[in-house]
Amino acid sequence: MIQYAAILLMxxxxxxxxxxxxxIKIVISLNVLEIGLNIFIISIGFVYDGIAPILTSVNNSSxxxxxxxxxxxxxxxxxxxxxxxxxxxxxxxxxxxxxxxTLEIDEVEEI
Amino acid sequence: xxxxxxxxxxxxxxxxxxxxxKKIAPVLLLLVGAANIILLWFVPSGIVIIGxxxxxxxxxxxxxxxxxxxxxxxxxxxxxxxxLNVVEYKKLSSILLVALAAxxxxxxxxxxxxxxxxxxxxxxxxxxxxxxxxKPLATFNYLVIGTVGSILYxxxxxxxxxxxxxxxxxxxxHEIQTASIAYSSLILPFFLMFxxxxxxxxxxxxxxxxxxxxxxxxxxxxxxxASVYAAAxxxxxxxxxxxxxxxxxxxxxxxxxxxxxGVVLGEAMAFSSKKAREILLFSSISQACITVLxxxxxxxxxxxxxxxxxxxxxxxxYLIINRATKETKSxxxxxxxxxxxxxxxxxxxxxxxALSVMGLPLFAGFVIKFNYLTQLAVAxxxxxVALILVASLVEGIYFVKLLIKLWYSGEKxxxxxxxxPYKAVFAVVTLMIxxxxxxxxxxxxxxxxxxxxxxxxxxxxxx
Numbered sequence: 001m002i003q004y005a006a007i008l009l010m011x012x013x014x015x016x017x018x019x020x021x022x023x024i025k026i027v028i029s030l031n032v033l034e035i036g037l038n039i040f041i042i043s044i045g046f047v048y049d050g051i052a053p054i055l056t057s058v059n060n061s062s063x064x065x066x067x068x069x070x071x072x073x074x075x076x077x078x079x080x081x082x083x084x085x086x087x088x089x090x091x092x093x094x095x096x097x098x099x100x101x102t103l104e105i106d107e108v109e110e111i
Numbered sequence: 112x113x114x115x116x117x118x119x120x121x122x123x124x125x126x127x128x129x130x131x132x133k134k135i136a137p138v139l140l141l142l143v144g145a146a147n148i149i150l151l152w153f154v155p156s157g158i159v160i161i162g163x164x165x166x167x168x169x170x171x172x173x174x175x176x177x178x179x180x181x182x183x184x185x186x187x188x189x190x191x192x193x194x195l196n197v198v199e200y201k202k203l204s205s206i207l208l209v210a211l212a213a214x215x216x217x218x219x220x221x222x223x224x225x226x227x228x229x230x231x232x233x234x235x236x237x238x239x240x241x242x243x244x245x246k247p248l249a250t251f252n253y254l255v256i257g258t259v260g261s262i263l264y265x266x267x268x269x270x271x272x273x274x275x276x277x278x279x280x281x282x283x284x285h286e287i288q289t290a291s292i293a294y295s296s297l298i299l300p301f302f303l304m305f306x307x308x309x310x311x312x313x314x315x316x317x318x319x320x321x322x323x324x325x326x327x328x329x330x331x332x333x334x335x336x337a338s339v340y341a342a343a344x345x346x347x348x349x350x351x352x353x354x355x356x357x358x359x360x361x362x363x364x365x366x367x368x369x370x371x372x373g374v375v376l377g378e379a380m381a382f383s384s385k386k387a388r389e390i391l392l393f394s395s396i397s398q399a400c401i402t403v404l405x406x407x408x409x410x411x412x413x414x415x416x417x418x419x420x421x422x423x424x425x426x427x428x429y430l431i432i433n434r435a436t437k438e439t440k441s442x443x444x445x446x447x448x449x450x451x452x453x454x455x456x457x458x459x460x461x462x463x464x465a466l467s468v469m470g471l472p473l474f475a476g477f478v479i480k481f482n483y484l485t486q487l488a489v490a491x492x493x494x495x496v497a498l499i500l501v502a503s504l505v506e507g508i509y510f511v512k513l514l515i516k517l518w519y520s521g522e523k524x525x526x527x528x529x530x531x532p533y534k535a536v537f538a539v540v541t542l543m544i545x546x547x548x549x550x551x552x553x554x555x556x557x558x559x560x561x562x563x564x565x566x567x568x569x570x571x572x573x574x
Contacts, residue, residue, distance in 0.1 A: 010266070017259065023251060030258055037262055037269075044273045071272075074224055078265065081231045085258050088235060092254060095247040108248050 002043045009036030021105045023096055027089045034082040038075045045071035113153045115174045118215040126208035136204035137197045144190040151182050167279030173221040176561040181218045181346040184419055188339045191536055196331040210236035214343040224278045227265050237340055240332050241324050249323030256310055256320040264307030270300040281568050284354050298362050311344045313399045314373055325392035333429035337395050342422040345402050349414055352406040354564045371498055373400030378505040387432045388442045405483055411559040413483035420475050423540045424464040431461050438527045449520030457529050460537035465510045467544045470503055475547035
């Protein structure tokens with residue numbers, strides 16, 4: 001079920017990317033798309049009735065049902081990369097504003 | 112003990128060190144660029160296990176003849192482009208070092224998630240390199256489209272992970288080949304990954320970023336993105352097509368039609384353009400589609416040669432046009448008329464590179480085109496052969512038109528000065544194009560067996 005929600009979030013992000021003409025809104029849409037993907041990745045590791053994949057004095061048997069820890073590690077990397085891309089995107093947005101005094105793509109005649 | 116990991120680790124370490132001192136940054140860049148090429152000579156082939164985590168649990172690298180050729184090409188071109196631009200763009204030294212590490216990682220990694228990370232790191236470096244064009248909106252478009260491409264790739268990969276429970280490339284290929292899963296359930300993840308990588312590889316219709324970036328490119332961003340990045344990503348894409356994506360049935364048809372359209376539309380757009388850089392960029396798009404088409408048809412070695420020949424030719428073409436554009440402030444073909452009237456040597460280099468891309472006899476491009484067309488014909492792909500021949504004809508017309516304009520002087524006199532290092536690069540590339548055009552025996556010494564990933568999988572899993 002959560003995978004449908006993640007895909008819906010990705011679709012919202014994609015819709016935002018395709019319809020918005022404001023560069024800030026495009027960056028936000030890109031983030032929504034990334035968050036949707038991150039939730040999708042986390043959902044891949046979900047195991048029904050599974051517990052956190054940490055061996056403790058209470059949970060110290062490999063026979064216990066753990067959730068898959070790998071997607072959680074992957075999503076951390078994906079979040080870091082996403083933050084880096086967003087920061088760079090916003091820096092470029094700043095230079096667009098400095099050069100053209102607008103954030104609307106339609107008002108910029110460059111490409 | 113030399114290890115392939117040094118090809119990634121040394122540029123990354125140098126990138127960190129270069130931040131500490133702006134003065135040593137350009138020196139570090141050149142030193143590391145040269146050291147990587149020398150190091151490649153001593154690095155042994157095979158699988159490199161990192162951190163003692165055995166496959167498939169840890170990240171591994173894989174170096175075979177295919178990866179070695181790709182690394183020599185990318186590191187060599189990277190070194191040439193940095194030498195020519197290091198004085199003017201020394202502020203970008205740290206970024207270029209990160210780019211080198213990421214491109215080497217793309218070609219070496221044996222882990223599909225690690226590939227995504229390198230793709231993003233290489234992408235971020237490319238966005239920063241493209242800021243030198245001083246067209247922030249084009250850079251922004253590149254960033255957005257590139258990020259969407261990476262997201263699509265990762266989405267497809269995660270679906271595959273959900274199905275097979277592995278991220279190691281060899282393990283994934285083995286699982287796909289041995290598991291009894293219907294091919295229809297692989298179509299979605301494969302196509303998502305293909306689209307994602309297609310964006311980076313400039314394939315139509317996923318390449319909306321290319322025009323904005325290459326149309327305004329300079330002597331750094333043009334050759335770096337159209338030649339170095341294009342070569343690295345095409346060869347990485349080829350590796351995945353050869354081994355992971357098993358295109359068949361309807362998916363093969365869709366991919367072939369998309370690529371064929373890319374070839375035709377790329378040439379048509381180049382034909383209709385009046386701007387020199389646009390002509391080159393649309394020609395690059397068409398050539399990228401031809402390369403992937405060859406990989407899809409299993410003609411690996413000639414696809415690799417196409418990538419090499421294109422990377423060398425485009426290096427010369429972009430360097431000349433971007434250098435001239437910098438002086439004349441326009442890349443309109445009419446404004447560049449007579450560029451070679453006083454630059455005969457540069458004109459010869461440009462002409463040789465252009466004729467090689469067209470596939471005319473006496474040049475390396477002809478030998479390569481003749482061989483891959485023959486192999487396509489043997490494979491019964493006559494429609495693709497006809498399409499490439501028509502595309503070559505169109506390519507011939509617009510390149511000849513461009514050459515005539517550039518050779519014959521018009522009303523205005525153009526005086527563009529090319530420094531000695533530029534001329535040295537042009538001379539070497541021109542000689543190589545002519546040499547391999549006249550003496551093609553070395554090209555025949557290699558075959559599709561350069562990509563040994565399937566053999567390695569056989570050894571690991573079947574003994």
